[in-house]
Amino acid sequence: MTASLLSEAATFSDSIVALRRAVHREPELGLHTPKTRDKIRTALAHLPITWAQGPSTTGLVGTLKGGAGPGRSVLLRGDTDALPMPEETGLDFASHVPGVMHACGHDTHVAMLAGAAQILAARANTLAGEVRFMFQPGEEGWHGARFMLEDGLLGGAGFDTALPDAAFALHIMPNAPHGLIAGRAGPLMAxxxxxxxxxxxxxxxxxxxxxxxxxxxxxxxxxxxxxxxxxxxxxxxxxxxxxxxxxxxxxxxxxxxxxxxxxxxxxxxxxxxxxxxxxxxxxxxxxxxxxxxxxxxxxxxEGFPVTICDPSAVDFGESVARSIVGEAGFQRLADPIMGAEDFAYVLEKVAGAMFFLGVAHRGADWQHCCGIHSTKMLVDESVLPTGAAFLAGLAEQFLANGFG
Ligand SMILES: [Zn+2]
Structure with missing residues (x-):
């Protein structure tokens, strides 16, 4: 079934790129990213997704119920906030907000997650269970994921819903090969x-x-x-x-x-x-x-805790990735990264994994590309549908077979 995910993602590539550019042009900081939230809601307004927001942030959780009856629940997360730094990319959709830039790729995370929502909504009648889309502000040191958990948006004891059975996130890397997906069991980030x-x-x-x-x-x-x-x-x-x-x-x-x-x-x-x-x-x-x-x-x-990926979730993600991008398209990382990531809070409570996606331009000298948090960071947008397909594949396959 995943064989067609890439071609299905390609049909949404215009809307994925359009949302990425709109979010990139108007970046927002911290726990409140209302303009970004509104862009997400508008882009996905035609889909049968129910939305929830908590009091602490503008974070959104959208729930898509499968048409094939009850089953597992899986959460996909994209962060929404930008960084307090100037942009020097020279792009025609560069930031219009002085001193604020999407230099960590969260604009692309929003767009890929929205793309996954479109792909999954199109095949919702084949899904058993539900997919939750977590659009989370305040990743850049603001503990946005923790606030959304505390607000009950992800469910758990004392709230209306249970926590999801699995959770996944994808982070772009501009200085990694075009289209390569990478992951690691155990500690991924510090x-x-x-x-x-x-x-x-x-x-x-x-x-x-x-x-x-x-x-x-x-x-x-x-x-x-x-x-x-x-x-x-x-x-x-x-x-x-x-x-x-x-x-x-x-x-x-x-x-x-x-x-x-x-x-x-x-x-x-x-x-x-x-x-x-x-x-x-x-x-x-x-x-x-x-x-x-x-x-x-x-x-x-105190900052973020260690981001720890469940080994079976990483094995599962590897097989989903290889089915989408081919055998050579997935790589196990030998070492963790000493940067930190607030998806760690979700992975403390829910089994799952975070993966990286290389977005260097095809054929580029990727090792010398400007990395995340650079004023000159560039993304090859042609990779974004692949990221959307991978996220959708993780959700679809998990609902069908669990970690397998
Ligand atoms: Zn980031």
Whole structure:
């Protein structure tokens, strides 16, 4: 049945590209992307989909009921928000909103998910069960998926519906080969938490450090010790990244400041390491500061959890992908990516997987294409119907056979 998905997707390619360009031209930030929501609703208004929105975001969940009776439920997710950055692509449908750009491809995710909705609606009478389309804002650090879960839009205990039986998402990659689908069982993307360490001493004249408690060398010692901690206290087989990306202290060449502040990120691939880092960093920082008679305070701002793909969902996705794009069209990723993704919240509750789709232009030197979050990021739109077909295939095959 999936053999025809690509040709069916091709019949929707004009509307997929049109929606992508409309969303691209008018990008929105954060948890509220109402113009994008309205474009989605308009594009899919003719389909027999019932829509729900919660109080916390403009996120939408549309439900398409199959005509072949009750059965499994499957969720497909596309994120809708853009990034606070200028666009320098020179495209004729480039962003009209100064300082805001769809540089993570969420415009294409919206369009591919809407394409999948059209494909699946066209064959709804053959489907048993239901497909839920999750259009989610606030992926770029806003915890949009968590808010939609808390609003009950995905169902679960205490809400009207049960959680879906499976969930899938697809993310484009401009610096990956044209049309290649890739995935990985287990950790796919890292947990990302923000770290801030404030070292407090006592300032004074830079020529008389013995009369002060200089926080600067202590802060530097902590930066180095964090790397030693990562290398010596954590297994290389469960990787951890700690990066201090910002150091702030002092005002002049001859003034020792009262305090110094370190800001950075912590990336982990397991809940165990994430919890351990949260415990070890304060111990390390305050221990080093105390050794010199100063104090250090650590605050950790929780980001997204680890994105973990269910192994049978990845096996299943691989077989669906190969049936659509051929044997060579799917690749297993050897390594996770240390970036983070808030679909992780969905995968904490629902078995499923996230996949990547290469959107470099055909024949392009893909390794040197501008990647996501680049002001010059480009997408070969001819790949988008393939993405829509893959999403539709995941839903159709899951409803028919589960993970198989
Ligand atoms: Zn993204």
């Amino acid at each position: 947990a990302a938490d923000q770290l801030q360490i404030t070292v407090t001493g006592r300032g004074g004249h830079a020529s008389m450090p013995h009369d002060t408690m200089d926080p600067v060398p202590i802060a530097c010692e902590i930066v180095s010790a964090l790397q030693t901690m990562v290398a010596r206290r954590f297994s290389v087989f469960d990787p951890v990244v700690v990066t201090i990306a910002k150091i702030e202290a002092g005002t002049a060449h001859n003034v020792i400041p009262d305090s110094a502040r370190l800001t950075g990120t912590m990336r982990t691939l397991s809940a165990a390491n994430r919890a351990r880092l949260k415990a070890e960093i304060p111990r390390l920082a305050s221990g080093i500061a105390a050794a010199h008679g100063l104090s250090a305070e650590v605050s950790i701002l």
